[in-house]
Amino acid sequence: TGYDLVIRSGTLATAGESFVADLAIAGGRIAAIGENLPPGRDEIDACGLLVLPGGVDAHCHVDEPPYAGARHADDFRSASRAAACGGTTTILPFANQVPDRPLRQSLEDYHRRAEGRSLIDYAFHLIIRQPTASVVGQELPSLIAEGYTSFKVFMTYPGYMLEDEPILELLDLTRREGALLMVHAENGHCVHWMTERLERAGDVGLGAHGRAAPPAVEREATHRAIALAEVAGARVLLVHVSSAQALEQIRWAQDRGLPVLAETCPQYLFLGQADLERPGWEAAKFICSPPPRGPQDADALWRGIAQGAFQLVSSDHCAYRLDGREGKRAHGDELHFRKVANGVPGIETRLPLLFHEGVGKGRLTLQQFVAATSTNPARIYGLYPRKGGLAIGGDADIAIWDPAKRVTIRHAELHDACDYTPYEGRELEGWPVVTLSRGERIWDRGRVSEAYGRGRFLPCDRLGPPSS
Ligand code: URP
Ligand code: ZN
Ligand code: ZN
Ligand code: ZN
Numbered sequence: 001t002g003y004d005l006v007i008r009s010g011t012l013a014t015a016g017e018s019f020v021a022d023l024a025i026a027g028g029r030i031a032a033i034g035e036n037l038p039p040g041r042d043e044i045d046a047c048g049l050l051v052l053p054g055g056v057d058a059h060c061h062v063d064e065p066p067y068a069g070a071r072h073a074d075d076f077r078s079a080s081r082a083a084a085c086g087g088t089t090t091i092l093p094f095a096n097q098v099p100d101r102p103l104r105q106s107l108e109d110y111h112r113r114a115e116g117r118s119l120i121d122y123a124f125h126l127i128i129r130q131p132t133a134s135v136v137g138q139e140l141p142s143l144i145a146e147g148y149t150s151f152k153v154f155m156t157y158p159g160y161m162l163e164d165e166p167i168l169e170l171l172d173l174t175r176r177e178g179a180l181l182m183v184h185a186e187n188g189h190c191v192h193w194m195t196e197r198l199e200r201a202g203d204v205g206l207g208a209h210g211r212a213a214p215p216a217v218e219r220e221a222t223h224r225a226i227a228l229a230e231v232a233g234a235r236v237l238l239v240h241v242s243s244a245q246a247l248e249q250i251r252w253a254q255d256r257g258l259p260v261l262a263e264t265c266p267q268y269l270f271l272g273q274a275d276l277e278r279p280g281w282e283a284a285k286f287i288c289s290p291p292p293r294g295p296q297d298a299d300a301l302w303r304g305i306a307q308g309a310f311q312l313v314s315s316d317h318c319a320y321r322l323d324g325r326e327g328k329r330a331h332g333d334e335l336h337f338r339k340v341a342n343g344v345p346g347i348e349t350r351l352p353l354l355f356h357e358g359v360g361k362g363r364l365t366l367q368q369f370v371a372a373t374s375t376n377p378a379r380i381y382g383l384y385p386r387k388g389g390l391a392i393g394g395d396a397d398i399a400i401w402d403p404a405k406r407v408t409i410r411h412a413e414l415h416d417a418c419d420y421t422p423y424e425g426r427e428l429e430g431w432p433v434v435t436l437s438r439g440e441r442i443w444d445r446g447r448v449s450e451a452y453g454r455g456r457f458l459p460c461d462r463l464g465p466p467s468s
Helices: 076-085 103-114 133-145 164-177 188-200 208-212 215-232 244-255 266-270 280-286 295-306 350-360 366-380
Strands: 003-013 018-026 029-034 040-045 050-053 055-060 088-096 125-127 150-154 180-184 236-238 260-264 398-408 427-437 440-444
Touching: 003 029, 003 366, 003 398, 050 366, 055 076, 055 350, 055 366, 076 088, 076 427, 076 440, 088 103, 088 398, 088 427, 103 125, 103 133, 133 164, 150 164, 164 180, 164 215, 180 215, 188 208, 188 215, 215 236, 215 244, 244 260, 244 295, 260 295, 266 295, 266 350, 295 366, 350 366, 350 398, 350 427
Parallel strands: 003 040, 003 050, 055 088, 088 125, 125 150, 150 180, 180 236, 236 260
Antiparallel strands: 003 018, 018 029, 050 398, 398 427, 427 440
């Protein structure tokens, strides 16, 4: 026997504790943790470094079919490469239902995009835009049994927006089948009405993106999603929460014992309306939905992570290039807030941003950081303990961090296929120096593996009965 790799004398940290130890890997799995472990065929000296479970990014958009002509910058190669270089070892992107086709066909199409390309392991959420009787009654139950246990719905966006009854049907299904509904909570009727009002007033610059979807739009939809889940007796997960007002609704529900889960993202912790007011196309770099708000909301969201109201911090990586005709400008060159594709890149910067501003500045403990970015997403989506921890027998998906490494974020040094980062020029302390996926070095002190296709599909377990 013997170990393939021993990581020596690092500070191991999980969602529960931190301690100095050696960690040994055999056959792609964590084989032992302890002091003075026998030598491995390969060794890494992690003295002074942090040894963390690899990040689980439970919300990212990769190579979905184009939406109104806008195409994601990243395929599974570039997205998984960027993820790995930022310490993430599992991604959960979305297989988007193509209308009027069997759901399984959309899913098979999406599997073809990932297979042979991903550097890291992946699971899929579904996006449901047509919850017909056969989707709810037959297609979803059989897909849930095959490991697709989470799906997202939208309360906004033309072509996606669902009214309350179909959402209730889906919530009821998730309750019966041990699945989880993720909700994009913005009131699409309000956004539509506000958009027309802003257009009539000639307020169409990119800053109007924030004014078209103010916090009340998110607060109302958040409250409604919670009420629908309560009525259906189901769990619900509010994704990409941007505002203090939406967070208040989530707290209110959690305080009443309702099984309400919530996610926020770096763009809501670091960006704001001021970025949407930047001149010219510069502002397009920050257009995403819900819109980034600013420092006061961000402060509330940080407290929400620290206090456990948010279980998850995901990237919502949704990269559209600024150049060319297929990304941000798919609808033309006009600086009109309605015509810029929505979404920001962030799959590589998620963990370093949160580490620096959270752990580095004392807003979060290291345990809270690991929980929100790795352990909780793995648990919630049925991948734990295989992913999301440092369990003996679990996959050796590990990020070794140098907590003192100083980095200035430059798009030119990131690894996605977008052509900008909204965090350009930010100075951080702490970055993963080695990333292991099932024991293999896929990111090693500045060099990224080219073993595309080594990443495997992960079926997700069903969830247990709802509890808050
Ligand atoms: O603007 C965003 N977030 N685009 C991605 C799609 C979504 O709603 O998550
Ligand atoms: Zn969304
Ligand atoms: Zn998203
Ligand atoms: Zn990029």
